[in-house]
Amino acid sequence: MTNPVVAVLGTGTMGAGMVRSLRRSGIPVQMWNRDPARAQALTDTGATACGSPAEAVAGADVVLTMLFDADAVVDVLRQAAPPVGTTWLQCSTVGVEGADRTVALADELGLVLVDCPVLGTREPAEQGALVLLASGPEHTRQELAPVLDALGSRTLWLGHAGAGSRLKMACNAWLFMVTAGAAQSIALARGLGVDPQDFLSAIAGGPLDTPYAHAKGAQMLAGEHPLSFGLTGAAKDARLIQAALRTAGVSDRLDAAVLATMDAAAASVEDPAAVDVSAIVAGL
Structure with a gap:
């Protein structure tokens, strides 16, 4: 199958970028969002906005979910009720317990689940440059190849469904350490009366450098936090990481400190859902 029809359920910050990347590659898209205006705004891509999850999945070969959490994923999939045998590409960050729930739901509904959370924020989603953490049946690779190629720069196949969500916890734990570490160093430099820009200059090009620290650090220095990876979503993910750490028997003290700072x-910003995770600096 070279040109599968994809139903995208959830066209928020990430889902919208994914729709644009799919359409740029010529893949037909039927989409639904809880706020219909957000799906309607993407019809200029040639994607079809639908009035319900069930309408969106009608005739689709692949159902892609990009929703806030596991509760939303389960609720919307039950509303959609895709036909038995449909491939379900589950891209939402749902954590370990949530991934197990999606596996059980796929078994119940007779769907072929590929658990595939992504690494990247709004810009990589719009550019088709995400890293895809795919886990699921081997036979789905050929069907999903054009979809995954449109969405990402790399796909890691990790084994049975659920492995992708587990690796996503480890990856996001690292991401939050970098974000919180940059915020602490910037706040500390300010508190000690030195220019925090000099911190970013000091690490530039060295073994401790990372482009992410500069991207988020620039927002922290400017005091502007345009939404890319929302603070509310990041805190949700930090709680999923905390649960995963406890499940794995690993101390959660580092994640707990980051979560408390988030x-x-x-609590210090007007609308946590409207700011980027770089606003974590306000917690210091």
Whole structure:
């Protein structure tokens, strides 16, 4: 199959970029969002906005979910009720327990589940440059190849469904350490009366450098936090990481400190859902 029809359920910050990347590759898209205006805004790509999840999945070869959490995923999939045998590309970040729920739901509904959370934020989603953490049946690779190629720069196939969500916890744990570490160093430099820009200059090009620290650090320095990876979503993911750490028997003290800082930042801004995770600096 070279040109599968994809139903995208969830066209928020990430889902919208994914729709644009799919359409840029010529893949037919039927889409639904809880706020119909967000799906309607993407019809200029040639994607079809649908009035319900069930309408969106009608005639689709692949159902792609990009929703806030596991509860939303389960609720919307039950509403959609795709035909038995449909391939379900589950891209939402749902954590370990949530991934197990999606496996059980796929078994119940007779769907072929590929658990595939992604690494990347709004810009990589729009550019088709995500890293895809795919886990599921080997036979789905050929069917999904044009979809995954449109969405990402790389796909890692990790084994049975659920492995992708587990690796996503480890990857996001690292991401939050980098974000919180940059925020702490910037806040510390300010508190000690030195220019925090000099911190970013000091690490530039060295073994401790990372482009992400500069991207988020620039927002922290400017005091502007345009939404890319929302603070509310990041805190949700930090809680999923905390649960995963406890499940694995690993101490959660580092994640707990980051989560407490996120919560403090959320309490200090007007609308936590409208700011990027770089606003974590406000919690310090």
